[in-house]
Structure formats: C-alpha cells, structure tokens
Amino acid sequence: EYVVFNGEIIERSQAKIDVEDRGYQFGDGVYEVIRVYNGKMFTANEHLERLVSSAEKIGMKLGWSIGELESLFATLIEKNGLGTGIVYMQVTRGASPRNHAFPPAGVAQTLVAYTRDMKRPVNNFANGVKTILAEDIRWLRCDIKSLNLLGNILAKQKAAEAGCYEAILHRGEKITEGSSSNIFIIKDGAVITHPANNYILNGITRQTLEKICAASGIPFIEKEFTVADLLGADEIAVGSTTSEITPVVEVDGKHVGDGAPGHVTKKLQSLFDQEIERQCGK
Ligand code: PLP
Missing domain, CATH: 3.20.10.10 (D-amino Acid Aminotransferase, subunit A, domain 2)
Structure with missing residues (x-):
C-alpha cells in the first residue's frame, strides 16, 4: 500500500513523521477527505480549493498547487487500485522545536495522503x-x-x-x-x-x-x-x-x-x- 508523503508516493511503512511535527503536537494543520467512485475523485476541485482556503485561514500558503495535488492523488488511487473509497489528506505546518508561535521561515510543511476502501452506506x-x-x-x-x-x-x-x-x-x-x-x-x-x-x-x-x-x-x-x-x-x-x-x-x-x-x-x-x-x- 502506497501513501503520498510530501511530494512523493512511497510505501506506507517508509513514511516517518517527526515527534515534533506540529500536526502531532498542536493539531496545527488542515485536512480533506475526497470520495472516490469507480477510481475517480468526486468534486475534487472543490475539496482542493477548500484545502487551500483552510490553509490560508490559518496563515499557511500550501507548498503544492491544486494541479500537483490532484495528479499526486490520481496516481495514488491508481497505484493502490482503489475503486470505491476515499482519499484522506492532511498538511501540517511542519516539524520544528515546540513553540506555539509559527516556526521560522523555511520549515517545510508535512503533506500526507492515503486511500481507503469504503463502500457506499x-x-x-x-x-x-x-x-x-x-x-x-x-x-x-x-x-x-x-x-x-x-x-x-x-x-x-x-x-x-x-x-x-x-x-x-x-x-x-x-x-x-x-x-x-x-x-x-x-x-x-x-x-x-x-x-x-x-x-x-x-x-x-x-x-x-x-x-x-x-x-x-x-x-x-x-x-x-x-x-x-x-x-x-x-x-x-x-x-x-x-x-x-x-x-x-x-x-x-x-x-x-x-x-x-x-x-x-x-x-x-x-x-x-x-x-x-x-x-x-x-
Ligand atoms: N461539517 C463537519 C464538521 C465535517 O467534519 C464535515 C465532513 O467531514 C462536514 C460538515 C461535511 O463536509 P463535506 O460535505 O465537505 O464532507
């Protein structure tokens, strides 16, 4: 099973999150869940625009464009052979020594996404x-x-x-x-x-x-x-x-x-x- 980890698609077991990732410590990040039917994302653009907008509202400019994200997730869906399910994605403000205020400029955001089989209820x-x-x-x-x-x-x-x-x-x-x-x-x-x-x-x-x-x-x-x-x-x-x-x-x-x-x-x-x-x- 593959996941998106930062800009790449890697084996899930190879993805490592730092203990001081701000998502882990503060919930300092944003997320989305996109439905997948027949291997295709439903209302993908609306979800990705909301991800960008959620990020902006907490003072984060996403390090990936909507186009880049969409193509990463489409590849992930294909590699994982997902038919009906979801793609979950989250972006955090990255890993940095614990401090409530934002980390210094240059700290990379952490992007993770995975797929899950999920039947329609x-x-x-x-x-x-x-x-x-x-x-x-x-x-x-x-x-x-x-x-x-x-x-x-x-x-x-x-x-x-x-x-x-x-x-x-x-x-x-x-x-x-x-x-x-x-x-x-x-x-x-x-x-x-x-x-x-x-x-x-x-x-x-x-x-x-x-x-x-x-x-x-x-x-x-x-x-x-x-x-x-x-x-x-x-x-x-x-x-x-x-x-x-x-x-x-x-x-x-x-x-x-x-x-x-x-x-x-x-x-x-x-x-x-x-x-x-x-x-x-x-
Ligand atoms: N409101 C809350 C608090 C939610 O967590 C969600 C989805 O998870 C929704 C509304 C519905 O949003 P969407 O239709 O984009 O899934």
Missing part, C-alpha cells in the same frame, strides 16, 4: 439513521477544516455510546451542523440549512446539494433554525462526503415525521446519485 441510505442532540462546544472558526477535532470527537463518541450515527450540534437554541456532517431540515418542500459562516464547515456535499436544488427547482434556504424547528421538521437529512445524503429517522429517541425516510430526501438522494454518475460514471 446503502443500508443507511435506505433505512435512515438515528441521532442525538449535543451542545456545540467548539471554537468560533468551524469554517476551517482544521485537524483540531476534539469538540467533534467528543460529540461523535456521545452519539456512538447512545447507539446513534451522528450528533446534531446546537449552540443554545440554534442548530449548527453535525459532528462530521451538515444538517438539513425539510419543511413544506423546502430544504433549510445553517448559513455558511464561521459556525459551520461549508460542506462540499452541502454545496453540491445547493446546486442540485437550484437545477431542480427545490427551494434551498440558508437560515438559522432552532432545536424546536428540527424536532418539528417534516424530514431531516445529514450530508457529508462519506454519508452523501443520509435520512435521519430519529432524534433523541423521537421519530422524525412518520419515522421513515421522507420523499423529498429520497428525491435529493436520487439527484445526488445522478451527479455522482455524471462525474464518475456508473
């Missing part, structure tokens, strides 16, 4: 998933896809311990997003989701859904909504690179709608499937 697509509510205790720059995920991890663990798939986060009364997904409620035929600001990660799945809705005449409304709006929604869906569009059938043990995936969510799923097919083939 078709049972979840068909049956929906259970969720819990959890207070959003994260920082105020959730728009950055940073390696610091403790707030997300603690929420996801709470969900896992409750036998649930996802934790839906709220800051007081306002729903923000999932621990590793965006949240959509459907009310009277319209899709409603939190505005893309510093309180959420603007998901690529979210952006794809917005385009799909625009093309199909489904209202897509970006506005704040409350825990009460969530519990009173006709339908709820979570969206992410790995979850795609997954229906939510339960929140804190209470049924959503009639407790089965709703028809608007099913329509969104089928439109999303078509987009995958368009970009990556059948």
Whole structure:
C-alpha cells in the first residue's frame, strides 16, 4: 500500500513523521477527505480549493498547487487500485522545536495522503439513521477544516455510546451542523440549512446539494433554525462526503415525521446519485 508523503508516493511503512511535527503536537494543520467512485475523485476541485482556503485561514500558503495535488492523488488511487473509497489528506505546518508561535521561515510543511476502501452506506441510505442532540462546544472558526477535532470527537463518541450515527450540534437554541456532517431540515418542500459562516464547515456535499436544488427547482434556504424547528421538521437529512445524503429517522429517541425516510430526501438522494454518475460514471 502506497501513501503520498510530501511530494512523493512511497510505501506506507517508509513514511516517518517527526515527534515534533506540529500536526502531532498542536493539531496545527488542515485536512480533506475526497470520495472516490469507480477510481475517480468526486468534486475534487472543490475539496482542493477548500484545502487551500483552510490553509490560508490559518496563515499557511500550501507548498503544492491544486494541479500537483490532484495528479499526486490520481496516481495514488491508481497505484493502490482503489475503486470505491476515499482519499484522506492532511498538511501540517511542519516539524520544528515546540513553540506555539509559527516556526521560522523555511520549515517545510508535512503533506500526507492515503486511500481507503469504503463502500457506499446503502443500508443507511435506505433505512435512515438515528441521532442525538449535543451542545456545540467548539471554537468560533468551524469554517476551517482544521485537524483540531476534539469538540467533534467528543460529540461523535456521545452519539456512538447512545447507539446513534451522528450528533446534531446546537449552540443554545440554534442548530449548527453535525459532528462530521451538515444538517438539513425539510419543511413544506423546502430544504433549510445553517448559513455558511464561521459556525459551520461549508460542506462540499452541502454545496453540491445547493446546486442540485437550484437545477431542480427545490427551494434551498440558508437560515438559522432552532432545536424546536428540527424536532418539528417534516424530514431531516445529514450530508457529508462519506454519508452523501443520509435520512435521519430519529432524534433523541423521537421519530422524525412518520419515522421513515421522507420523499423529498429520497428525491435529493436520487439527484445526488445522478451527479455522482455524471462525474464518475456508473
Ligand atoms: N461539517 C463537519 C464538521 C465535517 O467534519 C464535515 C465532513 O467531514 C462536514 C460538515 C461535511 O463536509 P463535506 O460535505 O465537505 O464532507
């Protein structure tokens, strides 16, 4: 199995990270996960642009261009013979004697990427998933896809311990997003989701859904909504690179709608499937 390590593709066992790498010590870096279908990356450009933008937001200028990254990952996918799965990538501010302030100029960033086989979660697509509510205790720059995920991890663990798939986060009364997904409620035929600001990660799945809705005449409304709006929604869906569009059938043990995936969510799923097919083939 091969990995991308800095600018090269090498055997995973040959990749060595320094004990003072800033990603390891501080979570000082950014990452992305790109879906791969039929050996082809889905919405690759959007993900790589977000990687560049996340890096810029923490004062890092990426040492690789989008074109270089895309071709490195395409080669990695081919060398690893990946069909359906993901490419995970992260870039840290590099290895340097421990000090909170940025390292001196000239310290090289550390880039790592690997692939993983991952089937599409078709049972979840068909049956929906259970969720819990959890207070959003994260920082105020959730728009950055940073390696610091403790707030997300603690929420996801709470969900896992409750036998649930996802934790839906709220800051007081306002729903923000999932621990590793965006949240959509459907009310009277319209899709409603939190505005893309510093309180959420603007998901690529979210952006794809917005385009799909625009093309199909489904209202897509970006506005704040409350825990009460969530519990009173006709339908709820979570969206992410790995979850795609997954229906939510339960929140804190209470049924959503009639407790089965709703028809608007099913329509969104089928439109999303078509987009995958368009970009990556059948
Ligand atoms: N929000 C958070 C906190 C996430 O971690 C993720 C993805 O992992 C998302 C939203 C969805 O983003 P995307 O659709 O780009 O995968």
